[in-house]
Amino acid sequence: MTSLPSIVGFDLDGTLVDTSRDLAAAVNHALGAAGRPTLPVARIITMVGGGARRMLAQALDATGGYDPDELDRLHDALLDYYAANICVDSTSYPGVVEALDALAERGVTLGIVTNKLERFTRPLLGQLGLAHRFAAIIGGDTLGNGMAKPSPEPIRTMIEGCGGGRAAFVGDSIYDVSAAHAAGIPALVYRGGFTLEGVDRLGADGVIDHYDQLVAMLERL
Known part of the structure; x- marks a missing residue:
């Protein structure tokens, strides 16, 4: 049995x-705030799993790199955006x-x-x-x-x-x-x-x- x-x-x-589209929108919002190019959803979802900060760090690496202060600032921007748009899609x-x-x-x-x-x-x-x-x-x-x-x-x-x-x-x-x-x-x-x-x-x-x-x-x- x-x-x-x-x-x-x-x-x-x-x-x-x-959650791929909502996470990607938050990441791309942060990238846009830094004057970076946005990334397609299919690219961003490969970065999911280790938490928002790690996801954003990978996205910044993919668009030119980052320093710790910039990561901190953009992480806050990402979280604020995601909190306001957590279940759109x-x-x-x-x-x-x-x-x-x-x-x-x-x-x-x-x-x-x-x-x-x-x-x-x-x-x-x-x-x-x-x-x-x-x-x-x-x-x-x-x-x-x-x-x-x-x-x-x-x-x-x-x-x-x-x-x-x-x-x-x-x-x-x-x-x-x-x-x-x-x-x-x-x-x-x-x-x-x-x-x-x-x-x-x-x-x-x-x-x-x-x-x-x-x-x-x-x-x-």
């Missing part, structure tokens, strides 16, 4: 929600809501671990009508001291916040796989996320192409 983990955690950007991926329903119906407790700042994570989930589904929501700044993925601590905190038990994690990047494995739990990867190439080389315990495959894949772990 197969059984599901009692807890399933999820990354947010590129895993549950396609963002939407959950196909099948996400149905998969979350199916897991909840099976008694699985759900959590979020993202490197997005918690002050953006909660409003985004709220505007999408998803926040009430998660027993624990851990952002990139929730634990402080730079404690974000690929550190396993946010995932361990999520598991504790969900009541403890056998867990699995679903993400879309090497940050997610590395953090889950460091926390001692299996990791699944969603192929439709922001890792455009090399998904099968991330070392995940399974890959899903659509969320209608999630429950069966979790049962096989």
